[in-house]
Amino acid sequence: MSVYHLENLYGLPAFDFPLPDTETELPEPGAVAWRISYDPYSDESDEDFDGRFQRFLTTVDPSRVRAVIIGLWGETYEGDADDAIEQLLMAKDRLTSLEAVFIGDITQEESEISWIQQSDVTPVLRAFPGLRELGVRGGSELSFPAVTHANLRTLRFETGGLPGAVVRGVAASDLPALEHLEMWLGVDEYGGDATVADLAPILAGGRFPALRHLGVQNSEIQDEIAAAVAAAPVVAQLESLDLSMGVLTDEGAAALLDGQPLTHLKRLDLDHNYFSAAMEERLRTALEPSGVKVEMSEKGDEDEDGDEVFRYTAVSE
Template identity: 50%
Template sequence: MAISDHITTYAGLPIVEYPEGSPVADPALVAWRVDDPEYEGGEIFEERLSGLLAEPWAGQVTTLVIGNWGSAYDTAAPVERIAEAATSLPSLRALFLGELTFEECEISWIRHTDITPLFEAYPELTTLTVRGAEGLSFKPLRHTALRSLTFQSGGLDAGIVRAVADSDFPQLNHLELWLGVENYGGDATVDDLSQILAGGRLPRLTSLGLKDADIADEVAAAVAAAPIVARLEELDLSMGVLTDVGAAALLAGQPLTHLRRLDLHHHYLTEPLVARITAELGEAGVDVDLSEPEEPDGTWRYVSVAE
């Protein structure tokens, strides 16, 4: 699955392009998108961001979507610039960094840097999504407001997974990691996930996504015995290369009938396993997504998002 379309809502708000969509009746009730329409630009992005920050209503902005900042394949995301803007954006609560389609930049090419300054500059931030993982890093930290954290990638570095595991997010209720494949930097193992699955530093987590993984079977087996699962409402192991081996291990572990939703779409399960999951969980009231069954090409299986 290539990411071919821009999102139209974020953090529950409709997205409005700046400056084309301004003014609006209430700047706090839309998500403002800032980007550069030129593939190898950069100047337009800065002009638009500066323009937004200079608006008399900038202090009311709650939600910001950062698209192409220009040459995203060889220029790191403008983290410092966004961090410096915190004084102009005192109400910012939700940030999407790198909302680009594959035509603008393949997800594995989107360049990032240390995003620690974003956490530090916006202590009231509740929602953060980062797309792309090339060069991405952050230091383990404590952030007491964050409720939703998502890393979308075709290959997530183990350092990011460990940084999440070593951080304290006492209010986090949604965590989503696209683990990806080794060819694009996805070198995390189930050992790197162990502290997340233990759940000690994520006391309010109710929604966990460990997605797009070429180690999906290993992840499923680890999840089967993970302490955090007992308090989850949603579990998402979709978009990866889950086979009967992983699904059987998941079903053989702790009960999952307390879940509200189990997402396994884009999988490599055989019909008997699909029927078993449906019987054991679907009939127990769990909303199970088993769509997008895939067939292996010989012994090769692919995740939904890689390059």
Template identity: 50%
Template sequence: MTISRHITEYAGLPIAEFTSRSTPDVPAAGHAWRVRAEGYKEGAFAKLWARFLDTVDTAEVTALVVGYWGPSERGNANYPVSLVADAADRFPNLRSLFFGEIVLEESEVSWIEHGDIGPLLAAFPDLERFDVRGSEGLRLEPLKSDALKTLRFETGGLPADVVRAVGASELPALEHLDLWLGTDEYGGSATVADLAPVLGGERFPALRHLGLENAEIADEIAAALAGAPVVARLESLSLALGALGDEGAEALLAGQPLTHLRKLDLHHHFVTDPMIERVRAALPGVDVDLAEQEDPDEDWRFVAVAE
């Protein structure tokens, strides 16, 4: 799982690590810059961010990764949303932003504290990719962007109001959508009904990849996907990382054809061996990922990423 270690590239670019102890001597262009506080000192990220702006030619930066910012910064002047958004004029060429690239040794994913992330999209209207990790306190209003092509949320529990905000967004260029829905225990309150605007296929006419992942309700989602209009236009579909069992796999096979897909990602699942064979046999031309089989007889089905 990439969530357990820092990414080494982003948006197709190698990472340049900017921390209190690391100032990479590399060109600003051609790298995705990660700004990451070290330790737990209050205000450390704000000081690091100021030094980053003074040190790196940010006009050349096309991809930015905001890493660990310290505990309990939400709601004060050090919260990175405000810091990054206020510096938007320094990043005229920014096209990709990963907000909250925080790994387990720094914080459990469901402990990553957020607030309203909407100002980031408002400050950077030309963003083509936006990734968010963590959901504690996460807030979002419906988005409007003619540029955004990739939107990803990596969480142990995605609040229903955030899912509804995504579904109400106007994103005509969106091609890739990943929602890690998680579990109710960690704030994953979304239901299949909350996904209806996405599944209906009208909100995002350019969508080619849909990931409804890390979902405790994977079987219910599979049943909804069986007749969802959006599926016909997809090239890849993912229910990976979740609690999918034979009921969900059967729903996928009994529903609309999936033979047009290039990839169906179901890795980390609770599907039995006979059903695995049925899925593979039904989709001979599709790259089906059924790795990481958990015990199908397990009474408690768990998602891959929770706390």
């Protein structure tokens, strides 16, 4: 599955801050999510990412900016997100209305997701106590030690390999307003070493009292996750559950059906699955009459080598 540039963030359409000497009519500062990016291979200007960010701050009224998207900051394989994050931190007293940040809006054509060198992103939360949404793409070198934040409502990690330490950091965090948590766990080959045990404090419920959407996606242990979710107390407080993008088979689906009732959910996303036709029918029969919207149209890719079958997550490298 290809990963594309964000089209919107925090309900605001994404807008690319223009190159220097470009005649572009700029929108109102709070009307869009401003994407700042620098491609070292196609950008013909003399600006680097830092220069572009500083020009952004002097061109647009930063006190009215509500959302910032950090795109390509240079050669991501060799340079991590530290400098890009530092630009945000240095502007904390100017970006006084900032409500949403996404770090690493980088497409597959620009860099494979698992080549994106991230960093510790929690300083962004500490610098912006009014932040409502934080998203990150790329799991390499990503760090998320336990943090306290009173206002964060959405936390999203898009990776081909999410370190278990990040999941444990999230699980130990104090985020009383968190409503939406999305984690692409990825595969071990690209650093995705999170286990069901790492997820246990989240699945136990009570950790995030406002949580209404939980996504534990893109995992090669999706059947184990489904079995854990089937008995997880947190499910009772959810409105939507997303177990898509991973290696989810009839075994995991059966665990869901044999576990606690899911009929209170508005939406259950099981796309990119490896279900049999009979299991799909069982799921629809059990859930859709209660009004649950069950997503499971997309099938995962698999290869056969003799008696061995290889199945893949939607996003890895």
